[in-house]
Amino acid sequence: MIRTGIGYDSHRLVEGRELILGGIVIPFDRGLEGHSDADVLCHSIIDSVLGALGEGDIGMHFPDTEARWKDASSIDLLKKVIEMARERGYEVSWVDASIIAEAPKLGPHLEAMKKEIAGSGVKQDRINLKATTNEGMGFTGRGEGIAVIAVSTLTGTGS
Ligand code: MG
Numbered sequence: 001m002i003r004t005g006i007g008y009d010s011h012r013l014v015e016g017r018e019l020i021l022g023g024i025v026i027p028f029d030r031g032l033e034g035h036s037d038a039d040v041l042c043h044s045i046i047d048s049v050l051g052a053l054g055e056g057d058i059g060m061h062f063p064d065t066e067a068r069w070k071d072a073s074s075i076d077l078l079k080k081v082i083e084m085a086r087e088r089g090y091e092v093s094w095v096d097a098s099i100i101a102e103a104p105k106l107g108p109h110l111e112a113m114k115k116e117i118a119g120s121g122v123k124q125d126r127i128n129l130k131a132t133t134n135e136g137m138g139f140t141g142r143g144e145g146i147a148v149i150a151v152s153t154l155t156g157t158g159s
Pocket residue numbers: 009010011034038039040043
């Protein structure tokens with residue numbers, strides 16, 4: 001069985017928060033606002049895996065109305081979702097994601113992000129990360145926030 005899922009997420013950039021992407025802290029003057037660590041890359045990947053599993057979305061599994069997910073590590077949430085896939089007889093065989101951010105420059109951090117994401121159970125050589133700007137257009141272009149589109153492929157026997 002081969003299944004694919006898409007994920008999309010965006011968060012607002014605000015002052016007074018650390019910028020966490022792919023489980024690592026990236027030096028910047030602002031960070032992403034959110035109930036958890038607001039790791040928009042992990043959230044998007046989580047949604048893509050849940051999509052492939054036919055399991056709805058991140059908000060259904062880790063609702064922001066529940067105190068236990070406040071400041072939760074999104075890498076840990078990704079780990080839980082990958083375990084969920086394994087229980088259903090699937091491995092995450094490929095992840096591709098595009099991070100849309102005007103600043104900071106993310107290229108130099110992509111390998112470190114991949115390494116960190118690999119700790120959640122996807123092999124490092126099965127992850128492709130890309131960073132792009134939005135050419136100054138829209139909310140990402142104005143630097144108001146960061147968005148991520150992710151696609152995951154799951155392979156396995158299914159259950
Ligand atoms: Mg989110």
